[in-house]
Every structure is written in structure tokens, then in C-alpha cells.
Amino acid sequence: MSFKIDIIAGFLGAGKTTLIQKMLKENAFKVPIAIIENEFGEVGIDGSILQETGIAVREINAGCICCSLQGDFTQAMEELYDRFQPGRIIIEPSGVGKLSDVLKTAEAFNRIKGGKLGMRVAVVDISKYNLYLQNFGEFYEDQIKHATTIIFSRTQFCDNETLVQISKDIRSINQKANLITTAWDKLTARQILAVAEDNVPTPANILPMAGHDHAHSSSQFDVWNLETPKLFNEVQLQRILELLDQGETWGTVLRAKGIVPVSETEWLHFDYIPGEIATRSTLAGHAGKICVIGKNLNKGALNDLFQARSE
Numbered sequence: 001m002s003f004k005i006d007i008i009a010g011f012l013g014a015g016k017t018t019l020i021q022k023m024l025k026e027n028a029f030k031v032p033i034a035i036i037e038n039e040f041g042e043v044g045i046d047g048s049i050l051q052e053t054g055i056a057v058r059e060i061n062a063g064c065i066c067c068s069l070q071g072d073f074t075q076a077m078e079e080l081y082d083r084f085q086p087g088r089i090i091i092e093p094s095g096v097g098k099l100s101d102v103l104k105t106a107e108a109f110n111r112i113k114g115g116k117l118g119m120r121v122a123v124v125d126i127s128k129y130n131l132y133l134q135n136f137g138e139f140y141e142d143q144i145k146h147a148t149t150i151i152f153s154r155t156q157f158c159d160n161e162t163l164v165q166i167s168k169d170i171r172s173i174n175q176k177a178n179l180i181t182t183a184w185d186k187l188t189a190r191q192i193l194a195v196a197e198d199n200v201p202t203p204a205n206i207l208p209m210a211g212h213d214h215a216h217s218s219s220q221f222d223v224w225n226l227e228t229p230k231l232f233n234e235v236q237l238q239r240i241l242e243l244l245d246q247g248e249t250w251g252t253v254l255r256a257k258g259i260v261p262v263s264e265t266e267w268l269h270f271d272y273i274p275g276e277i278a279t280r281s282t283l284a285g286h287a288g289k290i291c292v293i294g295k296n297l298n299k300g301a302l303n304d305l306f307q308a309r310s311e
Contacts, residue, residue, distance in 0.1 A: 004116055257271050
């Protein structure tokens with residue numbers, strides 16, 4: 001059975017899971033789908049969100065599939081392929097992983113099973129582009145350089161001059177990739193898929209250079225996880241997330257996400273990146289799950305912040 005492996009990469013909070021949800025909701029693929037979700041941390045958040053779609057999801061937590069968990073990555077692909085015989089396997093790597101390394105493992109699997117690459121996407125949050133390129137350039141550039149399609153997120157919040165300038169800058173890193181700069185709500189999932197599959201290079205062009213050392217990339221980041229039965233209220237949760245923007249008490253927080261109960265029957269999914277907070281209702285879980293990723297995190301202070309008694 002022929003199949004494709006799609007890779008949807010992007011830095012922390014860029015919108016990878018949201019893009020996958022859009023494509024699944026709009027039935028862009030027309031074939032059975034399986035998903036490999038890699039979270040940098042011990043608590044899975046995005047995998048739980050994707051499971052709401054009814055699609056088979058295999059989570060790999062507590063590391064990066066391009067580094068220490070490479071064996072788990074290959075095993076996950078084998079399990080999904082053998083059990084479900086999907087027409088496409090969608091891989092959502094950790095936001096702190098290198099796309100070039102994920103591609104190497106995916107291509108090795110394809111050579112064994114007879115599959116081929118489909119989408120090779122990097123989602124770029126245009127509002128954080130300059131900040132992340134300056135501070136995390138090596139592997140942030142790697143995601144852009146090895147994508148065949150670069151999809152901007154949050155373009156509705158930037159002016160045209162910024163959009164043009166960042167597009168030119170990305171072209172200096174990757175001259176051949178397709179760029180999607182239109183806001184996602186103006187595009188159908190089938191339109192995105194058509195662009196994303198228009199320029200997939202041959203396998204010989206995607207392997208990283210021999211001897212490339214990638215083990216240090218994820219070590220630049222700290223992760224703090226919490227599973228808790230605590231009942232939050234929406235006002236309190238909003239205030240907690242706003243506090244993450246204030247000062248260095250918690251360290252440098254780059255991403256926070258979670259699923260928490262706000263009543264006996266209601267649960268909220270929240271997403272935080274610096275300067276932006278989003279919440280929405282979600283299906284109930286068995287316990288509240290919170291994950292914070294950043295640099296030099298004060299884990300004790302974060303625990304106190306999220307575990308404080310409700311007012």
C-alpha cells in the first residue's frame with residue numbers, strides 16, 4: 001500500500017496543531033490519516049487536542065524525536081503503519097527540533113516501507129519571526145531552510161510592509177520554498193495542500209550533512225510540566241497567563257499550554273506565547289495538564305503560580 005509522510009514543523013506556538021486541525025476538519029486528504037505528535041515535555045497537550053478529531057494519534061513525550069527519541073520515532077511510525085495502514089502519516093515534531101533530522105528518519109522509513117514524502121511544511125509566526133531568528137537562529141533557520149512550503153501564521157496582525165520584509169528575509173534563507181502569506185481563514189485546506197505538495201524535492205536532496213551534531217538543540221530549553229486535579233476559574237487562569245509576561249520571576253517563558261478543569265463538567269484548553277493568550281472550551285480530561293517551555297525557568301515559582309489556591 002502506497003502512503004505519504006507529511007511533516008508539519010514550526011517553532012513553539014507557531015500554530016502547527018491548529019493547521020493540522022484545519023486540514024482534518026475540512027477533510028483535505030481524502031485518505032485514512034494517522035498522526036505522530038512529539039511534545040517536548042512529559043505531559044502531552046496537543047496530542048489530546050488532536051484526538052478530539054477521532055484520528056489515530058501516537059504521542060512521543062519527554063524529548064525530541066530528532067535526538068534521543070529517534071528509536072521511539074521509528075517504532076511509532078511502524079506501529080501506526082502496521083495497525084492502521086494509513087494513506088498518510090502526519091508528523092508534528094517538537095517546536096525545538098530540527099526539520100533536517102526529522103526528514104532523515106522519515107526518509108529511512110520510506111525506503112523500507114515504500115512510502116514517499118508529502119508535505120514538508122514550516123509554520124512561521126510572523127509576529128515573532130525576528131525575535132526567534134535572533135535568539136534561536138541555528139535550528140530556527142534549519143526549519144525554514146529544509147521546508148518546501150513555508151506557511152505564515154498570524155499575518156492578520158501585521159502590516160504589509162512587515163510581511164514583505166520578512167518574506168524577502170526568508171527568501172535569503174530558502175529561495176525555492178513556496179510561501180503562503182494569506183490568513184488561513186481566507187484559504188481552504190485543499191488550497192493549502194495543493195501548494196504544499198507542489199515542490200517536494202527528491203529524497204537525495206533532503207538528507208542532512210554527514211556528521212551533523214544535533215543533540216544540543218533541545219538542550220537550550222527548559223520544560224516544566226504539571227498534572228493537577230485543581231479546579232481553575234477563567235478569570236484566575238487569565239491572570240496567571242498574563243503574569244507570565246511580567247518580569248523574570250518565572251524565567252524566559254516562550255510557550256505555555258494546557259487543558260484544565262474550570263468546573264465539574266467544563267474544561268478549557270489554553271495557549272500562551274509572549275504577548276498573546278488564547279482559550280477555548282475542550283473535552284474533559286482525566287486530570288489537568290500544563291506544560292511550560294522556555295529558558296532558565298524558575299520551576300518552583302511556576303509551581304507556586306499554577307498551584308496557588310483559587311481566590
